[in-house]
Amino acid sequence: MMAGVGVGAGRELSSPPTDGISNLRFSNHSDHLLVSSWDSTVRLYDASVNILKGQFTHRGPVLDCCFHDDASGFTGCADCTVRRFDFNTGREDLLGSHEAPIRCVEYSHSTGQVITGSWDKTLRCWDPRAASGKERAPMGTYSQPERVYSMSLVGHHLVVATAGRHINVYDLRSMSQPEQRRESSLKYQTRCVRCxxxxxxxxxxxxxGRVAMEFFDMSEAGQAKKYAFKCHRKSEAGRDTVYPVNAIAFHPIYGTFATGGCDGYVNVWDGNNKKRLYQYSRYPTSIAALSFSRDGRLLAVASSYTFSEGEKPHEPDAIFVRSVNEAEVKPKPKAYVAAP
Structure with missing residues (x-):
């Protein structure tokens, strides 16, 4: 355990990445955890027993990763390639490439396609069944208004956040045009979007240091529900210090969500009741990524300096897995006041 980090931070995983952690994700089928890093690796852990099960090394920094099934997944890399790897067989296949680094990769279980978002200002869709040692053409390429910074999907909805505060919402069954083109309701650069x-x-x-809660329903009633709130900031001697919010993760059971910021804190929020439920003890450095396990019992936290303050001495990168107490994530019932 790192010096100065208490047991409340969770269990620290052994053999962490040696450079910045770009993302981490739990499997939908087990407590396997996939981690991508600027050290050019993607690692697979069994988070429940703290075992590194496998590691693939790429030709450049790995900027995102996602699962295909419990022992295989996809990576988006700074070398502009999207790859599939299988930890059971050791096989690695090339799906294709972009003209600039791939920042985001998602796999849709509902449509069976891989979607990549790049700094070349495009989305591309891939058929993973066509993966081989040779590069294949994408199923489709879709221009974006700016560089892709973050993506998230739920069901058939894909939300794409780009530079310039643009938001595009797609239906994966009909990708020719976005269903909705929006502008972020936040005034500054987008860091993360999660459905x-x-x-x-x-x-x-x-x-x-802000989070916006948005809704797909474009009716007046639907849009009346959206709001934004301040978080990950501190006030000392009358001066506010504001920190980027790098990560958002939703609890799969209760729909509450955690945020992680460059202040090193993880907060848990009840979005429906507009309340903070919990704040965990401070981690050694910036929170770069967060993920809840499929049953919500575990929360993986990437403590990894994100260079928001430029080059400076910082704590080594680390991954903490904490057991989640129901009281930390379950919405509290609204107080009932009887009529007089």
Missing amino acids: YPNGTGYALSSVE
Whole structure:
């Protein structure tokens, strides 16, 4: 355990990445955890027993990763390639490439396609069945208004956040045009977008210590429900310090969500009741990524400096897995006041 990090931070995984952690994700089928890193690796852990089960090394930094099934997945890399790897067989296949680094990769179980978002200002869709040692053409290429920064999908909805505060919402069954073109309701650069588990909308975070709660329903009543709130900031001697909000993760059972910021804190929020439920003890450095396990019992936290303050000495990268207490994530019932 790192010096100065208490037991409350969770169990620290052994053999962490040696450079910045770009993302981590739990499997939908087990406590396997996939981790991508700027050290050019993707690692597979069994988080429940703290075992590194496998590691693939790429030709450049790995900027995102996602599962295909419990022992295989996809990576988006700074070398502009999207790859599939299988930890059981050791096989690695090339799906294709972009003209610039691939920042985001998602796999849709409902449509069976892989979607990549790149700094070349495009989305591309791939058929993983066509993966081989040779590069294949994408199923489709879709221009974006700017570089892709973050993506999230739920059901057939894909939400794409780009530079310039643009938001595009797609139906994966009909990708020719976005269903909705929006502008972020936050004034500053988008850091993360994550869809609500119930499929009704998405949460959006920015570099300026704010989160926006948005809804797909464009009716007046639907849009009246959206709001934004301040978080990950501190006030000392009358001066506010504001931190980027790098990560959002929704609890799969209760629909509450965790945010992680460059202040090193993880907060848990009840979005429906607009309340903070819990704040965990401070981690050694910036929170780069968060993920709840499929049953919500575990929360993986990437403590990894994100260079928001430029080059400076910082704590080594680490992954913590904490057991989640129901009281930390379950919405509290609204107080009932009897009529006089």
